[in-house]
Amino acid sequence: MPVSPLEPEQNVFAVVILGSFNPQIFHPLWYADNELIAREEVNDVKDLLCSDEISAFVLNEVHFQIERHRFGLTTKDPSRALSLRDLVVNTFTILEHTPLTAIGLNRDMRFRLEDPDLWHSIGHQLAPKAKWDGIIESPGMRIVAMEGQRKECNAEKVSIRVQPAGGVENGILIAVNQHYSLKNEDHKPIAVRISDAIQILNNDWKAFLSYSQNAATTLIERCRIETEAV
Amino acid sequence: MTATLNTKTDMSTNSPLAESDSSPATQKLERSDWWLLSPSRRAIEDTEPVPAQDQSAADTSAAPALSTPKPVKKSDIGIRLEADRKVLLQQWECVVLEKDDEVVCCEIHDLTDESKPSEYAELFLRQFNAYDRPLLIEGAVFYWSMGYRQKQSGQILNVSEFILRRTPRLTRKQKSEIAGKVAKLRELLPTV
Numbered sequence: 001m002p003v004s005p006l007e008p009e010q011n012v013f014a015v016v017i018l019g020s021f022n023p024q025i026f027h028p029l030w031y032a033d034n035e036l037i038a039r040e041e042v043n044d045v046k047d048l049l050c051s052d053e054i055s056a057f058v059l060n061e062v063h064f065q066i067e068r069h070r071f072g073l074t075t076k077d078p079s080r081a082l083s084l085r086d087l088v089v090n091t092f093t094i095l096e097h098t099p100l101t102a103i104g105l106n107r108d109m110r111f112r113l114e115d116p117d118l119w120h121s122i123g124h125q126l127a128p129k130a131k132w133d134g135i136i137e138s139p140g141m142r143i144v145a146m147e148g149q150r151k152e153c154n155a156e157k158v159s160i161r162v163q164p165a166g167g168v169e170n171g172i173l174i175a176v177n178q179h180y181s182l183k184n185e186d187h188k189p190i191a192v193r194i195s196d197a198i199q200i201l202n203n204d205w206k207a208f209l210s211y212s213q214n215a216a217t218t219l220i221e222r223c224r225i226e227t228e229a230v
Numbered sequence: 231m232t233a234t235l236n237t238k239t240d241m242s243t244n245s246p247l248a249e250s251d252s253s254p255a256t257q258k259l260e261r262s263d264w265w266l267l268s269p270s271r272r273a274i275e276d277t278e279p280v281p282a283q284d285q286s287a288a289d290t291s292a293a294p295a296l297s298t299p300k301p302v303k304k305s306d307i308g309i310r311l312e313a314d315r316k317v318l319l320q321q322w323e324c325v326v327l328e329k330d331d332e333v334v335c336c337e338i339h340d341l342t343d344e345s346k347p348s349e350y351a352e353l354f355l356r357q358f359n360a361y362d363r364p365l366l367i368e369g370a371v372f373y374w375s376m377g378y379r380q381k382q383s384g385q386i387l388n389v390s391e392f393i394l395r396r397t398p399r400l401t402r403k404q405k406s407e408i409a410g411k412v413a414k415l416r417e418l419l420p421t422v
Binding site (some may be wrong): 009010012014015016017018034035036037038039040041047049050051053054056060063065072074076077078079080082083086090093094102103104106108110159165167175177180206222 | 242243244245246247265267292302308309311313315316317318321323341349360361362373375377389391393395396398399422
C-alpha cells in the first residue's frame with residue numbers, strides 16, 4: 001500500500017471556536033447524558049482534566065479542549081474527520097445560547113520529502129536568503145505564514161503556514177486555517193451566530209478538507225518544478 | 231507584505247497542534263504559559279459512582295476547602311504527532327435501509343470519490359459496537375472507513391470501522407416546531 005509522495009504522511013484536523021464557554025459543562029458525562037457519545041464510551045476517556053478554566057480529554061482519538069474563550073476538537077485520525085464535525089455541530093445544537101464570536105477550520109499536514117534538495121529548496125523559495133546576507137550566518141526558514149482569501153468561500157481569511165516538521169527527516173508541516181468571524185458590526189443575535197457556525201460546518205467542512213490538501217500539494221509541486229528546472 | 235500570524239495569540243482559530251508552536255525552547259516562561267487549576271470534583275476519579283455511604287460528599291456544602299491550585303503547563307496538553315500513523319484508504323457514508331437479527335442493509339455513498347454512484351451493502355450486525363446496534367434503525371447514518379495503521383516498528387494493522395453518526399435528542403420545543411410545520415404542510419395538500 002504505497003503512499004503517493006504528495007500524500008500527507010500525517011494529518012491533524014481541528015475545529016476551533018471562539019466565544020464564551022463554561023469549561024466544566026464539557027465533561028464526557030455531559031456528552032453521554034445528551035447521547036452524543038455512548039455511556040459505555042465514558043470508560044474509555046483518557047487524560048481527563050476538568051476545572052473552571054479548562055476541560056480536556058481524549059475520546060475515540062478526538063482531543064477535546066475547552067477553555068473559557070476557546071473550544072477546540074482535534075483529531076489526527078483521518079477516519080474521524082467527519083465525526084469530529086458532527087460532534088461540534090451536535091454540541092452547539094444543544095448549547096444554543098452560547099455566544100460564539102469566530103470559528104476556524106484547520107488541517108495540519110506533515111509531509112516527508114524523499115529528496116533533501118527539495119526540502120532545502122522549499123525554504124529557499126518561500127523565504128529567499130539574499131536579504132539576510134551579513135545579518136545572520138546560514139539563515140534557515142523557521143516558519144512562513146501567508147494570509148488571504150479563497151475564491152467562492154465566505155471565510156473572512158485563509159492562513160497557510162509552512163515550517164519544518166520536527167522529528168521527521170526532510171519533513172515539512174503545512175497548516176491551513178480557514179477563519180470566519182461570527183460577530184459583525186450588526187450585533188448578530190446569539191441564535192443567528194450559532195446557526196451560522198452550524199451552517200459553516202455542514203456546508204464547508206468537506207470542501208475545506210479537499211482545499212487544504214490541494215493547497216499543500218500544489219505548493220510542494222510548484223517548488224518541485226522550480227527545483228528541477230534549476 | 232501582509233502581517234504574519236501570531237501563533238501564540240489567544241484570539242486566533244488556529245489548530246492547537248503542539249508542534250505548530252515555533253517559539254524557541256529557551257524562551258522565558260510566562261504566567262500565561264500555565265494553568266493554575268483548582269481541584270475539580272468532576273475529575274477522573276469522580277466519573278466513578280459515589281458509594282452509597284459517601285453520598286454526602288457529593289453535596290456542594292460538604293465539599294472540602296480547596297487545596298493549592300495544581301499547575302499545569304499549557305504546552306503539555308494537546309495533540310502531538312507521533313511515529314504511528316493511520317492512513318485512510320476508503321470511506322463511505324452509509325444510510326440504514328433495514329435491519330434484521332443478523333444483517334444491516336444500507337445505501338452507501340463513496341466519500342473518497344463523490345462522483346461515484348450510490349451502492350448497496352449488507353453488513354453483519356455483529357460487526358457494530360454492541361451499544362450502537364439499537365440505534366441502527368431506518369435512516370440512521372454511519373461512516374464506514376477502511377485503511378491501515380502503521381506502527382513505528384513498521385507493523386501494519388488493517389482497519390475497517392463503523393462510526394455511528396449520533397444526533398441530539400429533540401427537545402419538546404423542537405418537536406412542537408416540527409409538528410407545527412407538518413400541520414401547515416398538511417393544510418397545503420389537497421384532501422381526498
